[in-house]
Amino acid sequence: MSKIMLAFGSFIVGASVMFLMLSGSHTSTFAQVLGGPGGVLVSAEVPTVPPANLHFSKATWSGLVQQLDGVDCTDCVFNNVSFTYGGGAFNFNNVAISKNFRLTLTGAAANTIILLRILEAISAAKPPIPPQPQTPIQRTAIAKQTVTISLASPYGFK
Secondary structure (H helix, E strand, O other): HHHHHHHHHHHHHHHHHHHHHOOOOOOOOHHHHHEEEOOOEEEHHOOOOOOOEEEEEEEEEEOEEEOOOOOEEEEEEEEEEEEOOOOOOEEEEEEEEEEEEEEOOOOOHHHHHHHHHHHHHHEEEOOOOOOOOOOOEHHHEOOOEEEEEEEOOOOOOO
16 A cells, blocks of 8 residues: 555655646746846846945045045045045035046946946947956046036936
8 A cells, every 4th residue: 555655645745747848838937027028137136336424524535545435524625636536426515636536436437337338438449458357447637727616426316
């Protein structure tokens, strides 16, 4: 009797597996549930922009490296400063920038520039230049005179 039950149980398991393999759609349930028209939505992969939480007023910085992410500055002066930016919120209100202005893009900001370069290459019908992994993008501007600006990131403020 036990051999018959073992054989019957094996038959039921085999038949169930074959039924699942040969039935309907083979798209994963994950993609069916999260997918929009023609794609898969993975909301956890979209970076969030933290708010600016470092507030300064009438401060002066010279010859240093300053992270822009999270900085809210009013009436500040940056003289020969290198900025780094990863895509977070910032706010400059009546800020003076003089001499050399260096900007290093990292993280989400560098990924955005690389994507824009790829789109430009596609528009020009040229193959894009492959990006170097984990390499920041650096740019320098030399001001002929002090520039006063008011500028804020569009995301990260309420």
